[in-house]
Amino acid sequence: MPRKPGPRLAFAPATAERWGDIERLFGPRGACAGCWCMWWRLSRAEFQKNAGQGNKRAFKKLVAGGAVPGLLAYDGGQPVGWCAVEPKTAYPSLLRSKAKTVHDDGTPKGPCWSVTCFFVARSHRGRGLSAALLDAAVTHARRGGAVLVEGYPIDTDKRAMDFSSFMGTAQIFREAGFAEAARPSPARPVMRLALGRG
DSSP: OOOOOOTTEEEEEOOGGGHHHHHHHHTTTTTTTTOTTOTTTSOHHHHHHHTTHHHHHHHHHHHHTTOOOEEEEEETTEEEEEEEEEEGGGOHHHHHOGGGOOOOOSOOOSOEEEEEEEEEOGGGTTSSHHHHHHHHHHHHHHHTTOSEEEEOOBOOSSOOOGGGSTTOBHHHHHHTTOEEEEEEETTEEEEEEEOOOO
């Protein structure tokens, strides 16, 4: 059973002033395979062309320009986790993905935010930090005016490799109150949480 995150855990928006913490947490590999959380912002060709330093420069420019692409988790002042959460419109590649599109099903009309990525420092894996990040992301989205939050996790009984679970697991979304809205592929449900207004 995963250990609960420690009491020293805190969350903060990933602003330009915190770029050094993003860089420290993501490390030389940009979290995973030179991604720098650009996967859903670029076409596949653009992503492959920019993988590594190109993606890092693009992500840094985004943050420096005032965008807040997600949340950082801190333990005792050290950055130990990341969750990408923004309005769905911030992710052009996600909007083009048929596998991530849900037709109108009566859910609330209004701003929809998407949780697209989790990254946890190796030292803090297995402690429930992704679940804590998801809770913080929902709070952040609500404060930003979201009436709906979506996630696109993996749902499988098999042990998932790090690269296949970067969007989270269905279990943590269910435990946070999300419900399955669609299942475009066998292991990839679209999970939704309606927040309402106010």
